[in-house]
Amino acid sequence: MNKFTFRRGVHPPDRKSRSEGEAVRAMPAPGIVKVPLSQHIGAPCEPVVREGETVRKGQLIGHTDKGLSARVFSPVFGRVTGTEVIQTPSGGRVPHLVIENGGEGEEFRLPPLSDPGPLEIVERVREAGIVGMGGAAFPTHAKLTPPKDKPIDTLIVNGAECEPYITCDARLMEERAAEVFEGGLLLQRAVRAERLVFGVEENKPEAVRLLREAGAEVAVLKTKYPQGAEKQLIYALTGRKVPAGGLPMDVGAVVDNVHTAWAVFRAVREGKTCYERVMTVSGGAVSAQNLLVPTGVSFAEVLEFCGGLKAEALKVISGGPMMGFAQFNLAARTSKATGALLFLTAEELNTDKAGPCINCARCARACPMRLMPMYIDGFTLAGDLPGAKRYGALHCIECGCCAYSCPAKRPLVQSIRLAKKLIKARNI
Ligand code: SF4
Numbered sequence: 001m002n003k004f005t006f007r008r009g010v011h012p013p014d015r016k017s018r019s020e021g022e023a024v025r026a027m028p029a030p031g032i033v034k035v036p037l038s039q040h041i042g043a044p045c046e047p048v049v050r051e052g053e054t055v056r057k058g059q060l061i062g063h064t065d066k067g068l069s070a071r072v073f074s075p076v077f078g079r080v081t082g083t084e085v086i087q088t089p090s091g092g093r094v095p096h097l098v099i100e101n102g103g104e105g106e107e108f109r110l111p112p113l114s115d116p117g118p119l120e121i122v123e124r125v126r127e128a129g130i131v132g133m134g135g136a137a138f139p140t141h142a143k144l145t146p147p148k149d150k151p152i153d154t155l156i157v158n159g160a161e162c163e164p165y166i167t168c169d170a171r172l173m174e175e176r177a178a179e180v181f182e183g184g185l186l187l188q189r190a191v192r193a194e195r196l197v198f199g200v201e202e203n204k205p206e207a208v209r210l211l212r213e214a215g216a217e218v219a220v221l222k223t224k225y226p227q228g229a230e231k232q233l234i235y236a237l238t239g240r241k242v243p244a245g246g247l248p249m250d251v252g253a254v255v256d257n258v259h260t261a262w263a264v265f266r267a268v269r270e271g272k273t274c275y276e277r278v279m280t281v282s283g284g285a286v287s288a289q290n291l292l293v294p295t296g297v298s299f300a301e302v303l304e305f306c307g308g309l310k311a312e313a314l315k316v317i318s319g320g321p322m323m324g325f326a327q328f329n330l331a332a333r334t335s336k337a338t339g340a341l342l343f344l345t346a347e348e349l350n351t352d353k354a355g356p357c358i359n360c361a362r363c364a365r366a367c368p369m370r371l372m373p374m375y376i377d378g379f380t381l382a383g384d385l386p387g388a389k390r391y392g393a394l395h396c397i398e399c400g401c402c403a404y405s406c407p408a409k410r411p412l413v414q415s416i417r418l419a420k421k422l423i424k425a426r427n428i
């Protein structure tokens with residue numbers, strides 16, 4: 001089997017066996033859902049429904065014309081009771097629309113499209129509020145409309161799922177192979193690409209087999225982190241290097257996640273709007289599962305549905321252990337970007353205290369972006385933000401390979417994230 005890969009990176013234990021055999025099951029919506037009005041990169045939505053109004057499942061509830069954005073839909077039949085500002089999993093505070101779950105009827109659907117052209121597909125993706133569901137939550141319709149001077153010849157569907165523990169994409173590829181493949185074909189048609197290729201890590205042989213059986217071209221990737229990072233994936237599959245500060249379209253490629261492809265299939269063929277997603281709940285402190293979860297459900301409710309804690313969880317992470325966000329409590333709500341919720345025990349975590357840098361350069365040897373994290377960290381701690389920028393802080397993809405490799409356990413990603421935030425905020 002030919003295995004595609006990139007340079008550098010790390011090999012954390014994948015710990016996927018806990019949930020990879022668990023079929024996706026649907027979690028019913030609780031009595032009250034609180035749906036974030038910003039579930040994407042770009043301008044937050046404004047509510048288009050009023051307090052006291054009755055809404056249908058799948059109905060548009062949030063929208064804005066102020067720049068790049070993605071529409072938000074109700075995951076339930078019910079009544080809008082107000083708006084609340086709640087902390088998101090990444091720490092921001094955004095308004096959430098509160099809906100009392102009750103009532104029934106016919107779910108709102110857009111008219112299915114049987115043979116749509118490229119522009120119709122892009123418009124449907126926009127109407128259905130689809131975002132990058134691998135975690136980035138970038139509005140997909142914007143990705144599908146590159147400028148005329150950037151022709152796309154390759155559409156890559158990202159099925160690498162390289163973060164430890166997470167198995168929701170693998171389950172989708174196994175349980176919905178034909179639909180995921182058709183979603184890929186629709187994305188390919190939308191950007192008029194000649195080639196459609198799925199990139200799947202070698203630790204998911206069943207997904208590779210089923211996608212191939214469905215008719216897809218599948219490139220088997222080496223199991224290595226961060227194989228699913230956009231630039232690393234493009235390099236592995238095409239040998240093209242996205243220039244520093246550039247985008248995949250600069251090298252004729254568009255990358256969309258497997259879950260995004262499935263959402264596109266559902267939006268085009270079934271007229272379904274984007275108000276639910278598949279996520280993995282895992283870690284040593286819970287019974288691992290893959291769930292189809294409505295947006296707007298609290299992490300506490302997700303845990304309760306999974307049977308609660310079976311051991312003490314020392315850390316709760318929204319997302320994967322390498323790139324996810326630690327949670328202070330379980331009040332945050334699920335969104336289109338919530339791919340995983342991990343409840344980790346002391347045995348699964350490294351609780352050593354951070355020490356001083358010993359100049360071993362292991363972080364630099366692991367960095368897939370060829371940065372020197374120890375210097376960026378040093379500049380950030382010294383308050384020298386121009387220095388951090390000079391050493392490429394803005395090119396960091398926050399993959400965590402540096403911190404994972406550091407024998408001194410330095411919190412390098414937090415430091416670089418802070419540098420990026422301050423450099424942008426202060427326009428340095
Ligand atoms: S510096 Fe950034 S890109 Fe490089 S390993 Fe660390 S987190 Fe990843």
Ligand code: SF4
Pocket residue numbers: 356357358359360361362363364373374405406407408409410412
């Ligand atoms: S890996 Fe850690 S100790 Fe080694 S150079 Fe990088 S920051 Fe310093």
